[in-house]
Amino acid sequence: MGSTRRAFVAQIGLSSLYFGLGAGFSKDFLLKTNSSLPRSTPAAQGVDAARIINFIEAINQSKHEFHSFMLLRHGQVIAEAWWAPYAPELRHTMYSMSKSFASTAVGFAVMEGKLKVTDQVIKFFPESLPANISPELQQLTIKDLLTMSVGHEVDTSQAMRKEEDWVRAFLAFPFKYKPGTQFLYNSGATYMCSAIVQKVTGQKIVDYLKPRLFDPLQIEGMDWETCPKGINVGGWGLRVKTEDLAKFGQLFLQKGLWNGKQLVSKEWVEEATSFKIQQPAPEKPTRPNAENDWLQGYCYQFWRCRNNAYRGDGANGQYTIVMPEQDAVLVITSESPNMQGQLDLVWEHILPAFDARNSDASAITNLKSKTAGLALPLEKSEIPAPWSKRSFQLEPNEMGLKSIKLAFSKGKCTLDWQGEKENYSMSAGLGAWKFGETTFPGNALTVKPTSRASGIRLKKTAINGYWKDENTFVLVLRYIESPHHDLLTFNFTGDQLELSFKNSLTRVNANNKDVRPILKGRAGSI
Template sequence: MSSNRREFIKQLGAGAAGVSLLWGFPDSLTAYPVNTQKLTRSTSPEAQGVNSAGIINFLDAVANSKHEFHSIMILRHGQVVAEGWWNPYRPDLKHTMYSMSKSFTSTAIGLAVHEGKLTVEDKVVSFFPDKVPQQVSDNLAALRVKDLLTMSVGHEKDSTPEIRTEDDWVQKFLSLPITYQPGTRFLYNSGATYMLSAIVQKVTGQRVLDYLKPRLFDPLGIEGMDWERDPKGIDTGGWGLRVRTEDLAKFGQLYLQKGQWNGKQLIPAAWVEEATTFKIQQPVPADNPGAKEKSDWLQGYCYQFWRCRHNAYRGDGAFGQYTIVMPDQDAVIAITSQTSNMQGQLDLIYEHLLPAMQGKSLPANAQSATALKTKLAALSLPPLPAQKTSPMAAKVSGKIFKVEDNTLNIQTVSFNFGKNSGTLTFKDASGTYPITVGLGKWKEGVTSLPGTPPNLVVTKVRNITSASLAASGTWKDDSTFEMLWRYIESPHHDRVTCRFDGDKVSLQFRNSIVAMNPSAKDSRPELRGQLV
């Protein structure tokens, strides 16, 4: 993970003519049937020149690591050779992409460039003459679309924390001082990607999500996607997209195929080349010049893609959301996960999966392929262990606790315990929010409880008003009930600890983002209740 991104997490934890019918304006777009573009599955990894044993070794290494994988798909020669989801995550579920979203925004810019709606040399201020400050500095006047694409705005720090609390993000971004000449210094800057999204909406009249639908999503058979928005209804661009793992894999395969899909050129090959090749060098630590040899965050930045070692490139998002394109191996790897060490994940790929790719095809190995299939089917993240019930369960079941005033505005909490599950219900002035947990197993549901799901980039607008979750619970002792809430369309989870003391109860929240920083505290208050 880049130092800029780590610092951002730390801050938040603490508190033209076309070549097919597709090219043209919306009224001439080809209509594509959705949900018909499933990727081809290989009969075995060996049929595509991948050693099954190497994938097994990779999965074993993941199991013995501190990385929490949620899904993986491995493609070779255009076919899926291995795929797996760690239960309770599933292939039909979307997943929050965080900065993996940036590569989709970059693609929208490329399509708009091809349609003649803008160029990468256009000045950013030209799109928003009504939002520029009274005095436009020379550096702001010089800022180009290309500088946004390459994360070389010239800011001293990432603009995202500054803009995300405002009502008008564009105006706030344009008001920030640009210290350095645009195009000369790399600084990871999600606000720059947001501005790309705002520019697409300005020149097309459509949100990036809607603009990409007939041009990218429909042809690839991607459906059900959504994207967070700012208070003005502009897609956040640098984060906030939710798609499925197979959608990531398709996106990577499209780029590997130089923008071609089913015989149609969805993205110009020239743009694919331009967008995925070296544009600017990230700062190499002066005290560790050798770091570049081992870091995939120091191989150069492109147009919202990162260069990797081994001549690969990738889109990536915080906590390990990846589309990794490996042209030399004719391979694509898509991953969703939660980790504090994204470099460690890439290292495992290079150590195990890269050498497993050994040519056009390999001799069949039924035993190894069967073992891999079995292992992939058994992937899971275990629920909290089942414990004998506590006498407290019967005492509090059906009872209501009045909660002290709190910033979540929760008024009461109540509990109901059964043999195999338990339900905790929160109530505020707007309604009730029951969450049912399995005892020794996962129990799936949906919640709209305020404060859920955890999100790295909290904004004024709550675009996603409910969250799918799988929950489990256990009695740690006779008076302590702990719950694990996995938000299964997100990288994150919550641990909620309920402590009973006579006629009192306290509830403490700790989300998995702040849990990565031992000194950080969850922004949600401890809830204290008294039996009614």
């Protein structure tokens, strides 16, 4: 631990470094795995701590579910928080925040002379071309992929995911516009960037980035989903930690310079984060265009923001926001139905914090107090008197679950599931989170499930259970390396059980319906 780090710990105490520390995570373990970003205080870096407190209060009063944030000024972490059960050492699904990393892989390939952004896409895949090559496909360049100006009418990723060969499916997709002329958000375009880098380097982009980006930034344990052909999907699927995002943002704020070494060329950083194409305005805007962070221009898989900032972002609220004028970086992980609303909170509370003329050192105490106990809501209840153990035989169902046994004791519920091919065991805290891992079926944990690809099977969980009433038991099953959670509602009537599932994705994405069946069963021995 460096001198700056030791001084900060001495000044404000360990608990405020990891505000969201929950049961099951050791402080000693967190110290040993702490990464290398230096820490400071808001006051020391000329930032108003009271504004940060207001930001946290506004979050807690909003409908946004934040899992973490980290704020840097002048290269130093001045505020960080995790809402339990989320914690510093956990990775988090990045969704389209992954695109900015994919763009950086293209940047390295350009720097090494392996490709140019003006290269035609078709030259990399002669074996996958359609029989008839349209003029638009002939003209399509890597730059058009990077700027989401391919010329398609709809995002290609949904159709691609139904196929075994995604490259071939993308190249066969019809065009409506001349490439480079119309912006359309298109995750298939980012996938093609990944496929091109793999074609010219012989490595998946997660492996290609390791010695060039991840290792120098001391980012470890990352993983990235692949398509059925073993290519990183590029446009989504990356998982990294909150602090890893902060390092990535700080690298770009420093124009690619890290510990005295130019990792990414200054020219690429400026090219990748500068305005390239204007997004079309909605026909019925809900706010002035100048106040819409999705209408400030698109770059190379980065977005321009208001206030001369830029960002990478991902579905449900995964952010790396770079603010050059303030020499600051803010990163966020969350599950939110309103990403613009999250940015509104940033501009309302965080942006004015950098204008602090009088840095009040005493405010750090209030900030520590405010953040030390941050946690997502946790329901508590008593166990109804008749309950200790019960078993239920389930009717045949699509999930392949045959039976379930529930056992209640003080502070804990154990659930043992028998499946057709596999058995599953879960432990839920009653009034607390119980941490574990599961392969329980039925939740893809993603807005864009990757067809027939290497998905995330063993999932880290935090589980809490509570009695809604004497006949209704609810299990809150949080998949703590993703933004999402499940609600399992057990309704008991006599010797009958009815079990329903609800994924939190149905709250943040109206198009994502939970398709799992309602399970029915009858009490009996197993």
